[in-house]
Amino acid sequence: MVFERQDFDVFNAKSLDERMAKIRTIIDPKFVELSDKLLAILNHNDQSWFAHVAKHLRRTTNAPDNTWVALAPNKRGYKMLPHYEIGLWEDHVYFYLAVEENMKPSQTADIVSRLRKASDLIAILPKQFVLSTDHMVNRNELLTPTNYDQAVTRFEQVKHSEVLIGIVIDKQKYQDDAYDDEQVILTAFEQLHDIYKVLAH
Template structure:
């Protein structure tokens, strides 16, 4: 399904051109891959999940720097809830679990983050305070990232994985299962965090 040609959408520097390439070349893959992920998630957890594919409808001038699909467990929308994303930056595929700056009941997540901090660090996920950047820091910096998230209200909390476009496996065009596996492994935090919040 996925191959190195996916990144060619970012070669077009115009808004209309890039949006058209995303619609033609990536969105159909997102639909198929997302449907597979949803099926596997619902089988694994026996819970309801919802998917949204980015349409970039608010953009009027600059082309989108990335594109993605998002999955969460709230049908009202994903941005104010814990959610998972799979998508592309110009230099990598990304899979992330995010708590954004304006998530509902933000402070309720602070002790939950602390509770699972050691486990996340041990698993080696990348971490960040900015969902608008493709740069993930090593998992060893998670403590600092959590502290920053608690102190700076405009910051996000991002945990994830990146597969660089120049990675040898991308040239092999045989990494769909790797991406799905990483997504499913990260999905446990979506379910765990929602379970923890439901107890409050």
Template sequence: MSKIKWTNKDFKVFTIDGLEQRMDALNIQVRPKFNQLGEQFATYFSSQLGEEFFPHVAKHARRTVNPPKDSWVAFAPYKRGYKSLPHFQIGLWHTHLFIVLAIIYEAPQKNVMAERLLAYKSLLEQLPNDFIVSGDHMSPEAISLEEAKEEDNLEALLIRLRDVKKGEFLIGRHIPKEQATKLTASELHQLTEETFESLLPIYNIIVGK
């Protein structure tokens, strides 16, 4: 079981001024935790989904000016990358922890994936009400699944994923910093695994299993 616990110091990394200073803090403070979670949950996904999954810890290598506002470890069944595939993520913004399943704009088959999700929208609507949905992986903002169901934003997000080149779809949990830092390592592990367990059937729909 993971011994990872998030602290206020982890979240404060994303408030440090300067690219070099923030990257140094990120590499020392946060990335080792993502590496550990990567090893652990890659094994989890490989076991649960019947194919080998690989962890991808964000490197932020292309940045030359702006420091990263968030960071993460992603999981996908491809060793060389994850952005073109539906993938799972554990990550941090300065305000919250996120545990999500994502389809981002680089995915070449996202229109097909969106059609599959639209066909099984009722399964999405049965996920826990504290889940969130988002249409932009570059933004910390999201809406609750409960709100998305009430206002039919869920279908709108899926249609945008299908029809708009920049359309994206993320679903999972956002845990506010204040709550995340109070969780023990055991509680955090349990919450993360419970979130992914709820998302596994959705992943199987996306990939056509």
């Protein structure tokens, strides 16, 4: 198990400085640990992948409501590419294959075409997969073909919209010390990687 029940308590810290200190010392090392295992898989192919741990540098007063690490085949950044994201909210861990708004407008037509091309693979994902349209909002819905098609259309038409598909692990799961969140995330990664290949190539 990578994360633990008490990890979610970092969000109880009210001030920016206190919460960031807890994120840096408690959560970020776990992001690095899990990222290293995924990078070992991803770097077996021709691309070199890199982990980007969220720094929240633009924040000056409000403490972040979530935090994450992104994995992308670019050392300088990830938002302009399809990428993987592991994150933590106060009530769950998530693992997403993410297409974010930073790909627009220069890549809109191309990435929307690829998102639609991936529809058949999306349709056969297990029923526990979910869909989000904003990685900064704690909200997701079931990943159904209809919901996915609507999200892709919205991504094409609405500037501040995203398409993120993956899994969430409720913090209640972490009451069981034997729960293997690492294996759950690695399995989800394997199930999503063929979709990533459609989006990226």
